[in-house]
Amino acid sequence: MKIFIFCILFSLNLYAKEVLQIKENVLVWPQEKIHFSDLLFKKDQKKVPAPLLKRVIFEALKNGEKKVISSERLALILRRKGVQEFALHIPQEIHLLAQPFQLKEEAVRSALRKAWSKLCRECRFSFLKLSLPQVPKNFRAHSWRLSPVTTVPRGSFSQKVFISNEKDEKRFFWIQGQVQIIQKVPVATRALSFGTKLKAEDVKWEYRDVTYAVDSVPSSVEGKILKKGLRSKDIIWFSDLKRGKVLHRGDEVKVSIRKSNWVLSLRGVALQDADVGERVRVRIPKTRKVLTAIVSKEGEVVLQ
The missing domain is CATH 2.30.30.760 (SH3 type barrels.)
Incomplete structure (x- = not known):
């Protein structure tokens, strides 16, 4: 269980005007000094005067270097650096990591699978290729999100991604790749002729590759009538079934x-x-x- 220490640093007026939350995990750019703004969340940065935000708290770390600071030590350092007019909510430990921003393949795959699964719950998605955009270093990116996903891809895909920098400026880039889609579908267990009224023993459900399918899969087939003949192991598509009547007596x-x-x-x-x-x-x-x-x-x- 994480323990937080509420450390109050009084101003000369002995009155704390604002409460600021210090981050527990701080990601910083390598070879650059760490400022007070790096330790704060965006919402709290707006409460602090610009000169104080730019105040250097730690010297630069090397690429990949990690540092763990205790709450007591950070409180002492901030006091020495002149941060004395705010109440600070400080985690028990603060973890500093020097690492430039990068889109990670696993995080992108996870986000895409989650978005596509909302459109096709019975589908499984396997990535065959994935190409991530190159974000210019001078853009100073720090976060990203996918643009709304409205369709399931058919093989190759291009997905827009919005990337924000430290100034909350946004640019869009493209994620490209190729995906295989496996879906649970109804399959004929034997050769079926035109006009057959399907029974439970005529069908079994199994996962098949539907990446390039142009038809949809019915949610149920039992009791439906075929409007074409099928071979054993053929997938039963929605268009293979006779549609029900759209108008009924008494309507x-x-x-x-x-x-x-x-x-x-x-x-x-x-x-x-x-x-x-x-x-x-x-x-x-x-x-x-x-x-x-x-x-x-x-x-x-x-x-x-």
Whole structure:
């Protein structure tokens, strides 16, 4: 369990105006002196006058060098450096590490997998290639985030990433790569003919490579009817199944009567099941007349 020491350094007025949180882990640039601003979070830097932020607290570290400072020692150093007008919340130990900013492959892979998994929960993603951008050293980058991910890639991909520097300036770069997508899909256990009503024993679910698939996978197939023949071990895609009726007997529908320059809309009730493009009989409650119309989409028919 981490223990924090609340160390109050009084000003000449014996009054602490602000409370500042010191970082527990401080990442700094190699060969550069460590300033008071490096020890603070962004929100606390805004509370401190610029001259105090620029005050040197530690000498420069070599690339990769680490240093651990106790809270007592840091409090003493800050007092000697003239940081006496703020209350400081100091961790038990402060870890300094000199390392230039870099995008790490494992962190990028993890972020991409997390974003893609929200779009395809049954998918597994394996990286075949990954190319990270080169960020100019003079940009002084310190953090990054992916731009919104809205689609699952199909093999090769380019993903925009925003990188921020110490001044909160942002630039975008591109992460490029190639990914293989494995998804759990329904597979025919035997040769199936056109019109087969699928049973549990006709299908098994297994992981297959769907990287370049152009069709989607149905969430369930039992009880569905095939509209094409399949070989044993073929994947059953959504387009292989007959669609269910979009209109059912007793459904209330919008009836549109179209002429050359006008459209009249009525409310009706379907008297039979039908799919898009099929003819259906509809009763108009107000007149009790029965009309024959064509289903244009779910809940709507057109009288031509």
